Amino acid sequence: GQEVAPGTEITVNGDTVVKAVWKKAQVSVSYDGNGGSGSMDGVTVDKGSKYTVLPNGFTAPDDTQEFKAWEVDGQEVAPGTEITVNGDT
Numbered sequence: 001g002q003e004v005a006p007g008t009e010i011t012v013n014g015d016t017v018v019k020a021v022w023k024k025a026q027v028s029v030s031y032d033g034n035g036g037s038g039s040m041d042g043v044t045v046d047k048g049s050k051y052t053v054l055p056n057g058f059t060a061p062d063d064t065q066e067f068k069a070w071e072v073d074g075q076e077v078a079p080g081t082e083i084t085v086n087g088d089t
Contacts, residue, residue, distance in 0.1 A: 028088045031070075033058035045085050055079040 003021055004010060029051055030042035036058035045051050056067040056079060069076040072083055083089075 027085055029085060030089070031057070035061040037061075047086060049085055050082050051085050053077055053079055053081050053083060 001019065025047040026044050027047045028042055028044055031040035031054070038058045040054065040057040053070055053072070060066055069078055071077070072089060077083060
């Protein structure tokens with residue numbers, strides 16, 4: 001068969017079966033410096049997939065603070081931890 005975009009008109013010359021075509025849902029993983037300076041690139045991953053949390057790339061807000069952990073869904077997570085991504089994080 002041939003894949004066509006939703007809303008595409010097709011010509012039907014006989015019996016025709018139109019099947020749904022599924023793809024993995026994708027979600028975003030982004031990093032928030034929470035007051036720190038700098039930036040880190042986010043990624044897009046398949047929903048339900050495993051993802052390894054990156055090391056911190058931000059600079060602390062001031063010299064009295066240092067990086068402790070990431071917070072993911074209310075839980076502290078160390079860099080290098082593998083998480084399951086079920087929604088934008």
